Amino acid sequence: MSLGEEATIKAAYSTAQNQNLMVYDYKQINPQILFRDHIRARKPALIKNAVHGSWAPWSWTISSLVQRYGDKSITYRSPAGDQVGDLANVVEKALGSNNEKVYLRNLRIVKDLPELADELFPLPDILRGDWKSTFLLPNNWLLGKHIIELFVSKPGITFPVLHLDYWGMDGFICQVEGHKQFVLFSPDDTPYLYPTAENPLLSAVDPFQPDFNKHPEFKNASMVLIDLEPGDVLYNPGWWHTTKTLSQSLTIIFSTWNSGNWGQMIRELVKANFKSEPSKSAVIASYLALVAIPLFMWEQWRIKATGTYPS
Numbered sequence: 001m002s003l004g005e006e007a008t009i010k011a012a013y014s015t016a017q018n019q020n021l022m023v024y025d026y027k028q029i030n031p032q033i034l035f036r037d038h039i040r041a042r043k044p045a046l047i048k049n050a051v052h053g054s055w056a057p058w059s060w061t062i063s064s065l066v067q068r069y070g071d072k073s074i075t076y077r078s079p080a081g082d083q084v085g086d087l088a089n090v091v092e093k094a095l096g097s098n099n100e101k102v103y104l105r106n107l108r109i110v111k112d113l114p115e116l117a118d119e120l121f122p123l124p125d126i127l128r129g130d131w132k133s134t135f136l137l138p139n140n141w142l143l144g145k146h147i148i149e150l151f152v153s154k155p156g157i158t159f160p161v162l163h164l165d166y167w168g169m170d171g172f173i174c175q176v177e178g179h180k181q182f183v184l185f186s187p188d189d190t191p192y193l194y195p196t197a198e199n200p201l202l203s204a205v206d207p208f209q210p211d212f213n214k215h216p217e218f219k220n221a222s223m224v225l226i227d228l229e230p231g232d233v234l235y236n237p238g239w240w241h242t243t244k245t246l247s248q249s250l251t252i253i254f255s256t257w258n259s260g261n262w263g264q265m266i267r268e269l270v271k272a273n274f275k276s277e278p279s280k281s282a283v284i285a286s287y288l289a290l291v292a293i294p295l296f297m298w299e300q301w302r303i304k305a306t307g308t309y310p311s
């Protein structure tokens with residue numbers, strides 16, 4: 001996007017940019033602040049220098065991953081459905097100077113590159129405590145445990161659509177290499193984002209090139225526009241989002257559930273399944289509500305026990 005285009009888009013929004021975004025250095029934030037002001041308050045946060053030190057991704061580069069795992073078969077998502085290929089070939093397609101717009105996205109690391117996933121553990125404190133990854137829930141239930149996805153893209157590549165993630169999941173977006181523009185809109189802006197009739201989690205608006213004739217209400221939405229750089233971790237509390245890559249980029253996203261979005265997940269599950277399987281849906285919802293009690297106590301303990309993030 002040229003500076004002129006960006007200025008036009010910015011001018012189009014009625015509310016000041018990024019009034020909704022708190023920015024921290026990782027040394028300034030701890031689990032108490034993260035939970036109180038962001039996860040429970042459902043407000044995003046940008047944590048600078050959070051991918052750092054001896055945590056493995058800080059030493060990863062796209063080329064080192066290709067060197068180590070280029071021959072592994074991986075599955076990635078595309079608008080035409082899941083695609084399969086060797087990591088090296090798909091990275092070449094994604095980064096090559098061809099006109100193909102291949103986005104290597106949503107590669108499930110734990111499933112497709114388990115050795116690489118092992119390097120992520122133990123997780124930094126900020127990423128621990130995913131309720132769905134505990135032993136209290138079955139391994140393969142609802143997308144499985146430890147939903148950690150990898151993304152490789154070249155400048156100009158955009159995520160296909162402004163969207164909300166399924167099941168109310170939270171996202172911790174870790175920028176490892178390169179720069180990526182991340183766009184967020186609060187769920188309060190939903191009336192201005194034209195959710196599609198087929199899928200209310202998808203918006204008809206392209207925030208990078210809005211058509212105000214087609215979507216006049218969009219001018220009332222407040223866009224949070226973030227330029228992610230290496231080391232950044234962006235917390236997305238289930239807000240509308242999409243991206244545009246600014247330079248050759250490697251991103252990892254952790255999807256998590258916690259006291260801030262567990263209720264939303266239960267509501268969405270009931271909404272999706274109650275009509276077709278009322279008794280099963282009621283049993284699952286009751287179990288999930290019950291299991292929230294020990295999970296909440298565990299979360300409280302963790303928040304108290306870990307006053308600061310490890311350096």
Ligand SMILES: O=C(O)CCC(=O)C(=O)O
Nearest residue numbers: 151159165241242243251
């Ligand atoms: O890094 C990106 O392009 C965003 C990915 C995303 O929004 C998603 O997987 O839901």
